[in-house]
Amino acid sequence: MQAKYRYEDFTWPEIRRAVSDRRVAVLPVGTVEQHGPHLPLVTDVLTATEMSRRAVERIPEEAVLLPSVYYAFNEHHLDFPGTIAVEGPTFVNYVSDIGKSLAHHGFQKILLVNGHGSNVPFLDIAARNITNHSNAICAMVPWWNLVPQDLLSRLRESDFPGGMAHGCELETSVLLYLRPDLVQMEHAAPDFPVQSSEYFYWDLEKPSPVFFQEFFSRYSRTGTSGDPTKASAEKGRQFVDAVVDRMVDLIRQLRDRTIEPRVDHH
Ligand SMILES: [Zn+2]
Numbered sequence: 001m002q003a004k005y006r007y008e009d010f011t012w013p014e015i016r017r018a019v020s021d022r023r024v025a026v027l028p029v030g031t032v033e034q035h036g037p038h039l040p041l042v043t044d045v046l047t048a049t050e051m052s053r054r055a056v057e058r059i060p061e062e063a064v065l066l067p068s069v070y071y072a073f074n075e076h077h078l079d080f081p082g083t084i085a086v087e088g089p090t091f092v093n094y095v096s097d098i099g100k101s102l103a104h105h106g107f108q109k110i111l112l113v114n115g116h117g118s119n120v121p122f123l124d125i126a127a128r129n130i131t132n133h134s135n136a137i138c139a140m141v142p143w144w145n146l147v148p149q150d151l152l153s154r155l156r157e158s159d160f161p162g163g164m165a166h167g168c169e170l171e172t173s174v175l176l177y178l179r180p181d182l183v184q185m186e187h188a189a190p191d192f193p194v195q196s197s198e199y200f201y202w203d204l205e206k207p208s209p210v211f212f213q214e215f216f217s218r219y220s221r222t223g224t225s226g227d228p229t230k231a232s233a234e235k236g237r238q239f240v241d242a243v244v245d246r247m248v249d250l251i252r253q254l255r256d257r258t259i260e261p262r263v264d265h266h
Contacts, residue, residue, distance in 0.1 A: 003061050005056045005065050016106075019106035020106075021061065023062060023064050023255075024063040024107075025063070025064055025066060025102045025107045025111070026065050027069065027110065028049040029069040029072065029095065029114050030042070030043075030049065030116055031044045031072035032044075033077045034080035035167040036166070036187075036191070036222050036223040037222055038184045038186075038187040039172060042182075043171060047178070048113050048114060048116075048143055051240060055251060058248050063251050063255075066098070071084050072091050072119050073088050074118055076213055076216050079216065080216065092126050095126035096126045096129040099126065099134070100129075100134050104134070107136055108135065108136050108137070109254045109257070110138040111138070111141065111251060111254055112127055112140040113247070114140060114141065114143065123140045127140040137254075137259055141250065144170065144204045146242070146247060146250070147242060151238060155235045155239070161201035161203040161205075161206070162192045162193065162196055163227045165225035166216075166223075167224040168224065169228060170231075172185075172228035173231040173233070173235040173239060174236045177237045180233060193225065
């Protein structure tokens, strides 16, 4: 029988065992927000959760999968119906508290798997809070950072920069593979910001050198940013498989990582 891996299915003695087995705690974090007229609000939760689940399912004796965090920071999407926005400090503190609870129970290694671009700075801080204020170490990875560059170059058809930003070729491909029943391709259309330059653009393949995010409705008519018409389920399958392979590798590397003692040089 395959080992249990869903955290919420464990009893407390089983959690104690999972800790002594040095399992890595994997926490998917998404957001609930508009993703254009063709993708569901749950897109970022769904991608982070399903990729994490597939990775943990492959190595159930080495990791546990936490229930996902659904709500996060996305004020800039509020002009579109459906978006649920949480203030930055609330979100950082909430995720930090989850990590500190895991550390309190003895988990030493925690991985945050992120599904939403604007979560990056907040989850970076949350991971540092957990690492700095507990005996555990916590790392964070946005799933698209795990797409191998050669695979991306081979499959990508939309223009860079801009083609892969939001509800785009990449996210729509992944949804077409994971949950085609939730994708309305008849409503998918390209949407690129009018003002785009080497300093001001959005693209998941490579962030622009300048940190800047204004209200989404200022530069997107549809709520999409990029070209979802270039998406396909086959691309999605290749992206997801590659990300899951690397996530398994990453979880194992984090598990094997030695936590060196601190040295107080006062
Ligand atoms: Zn998204």
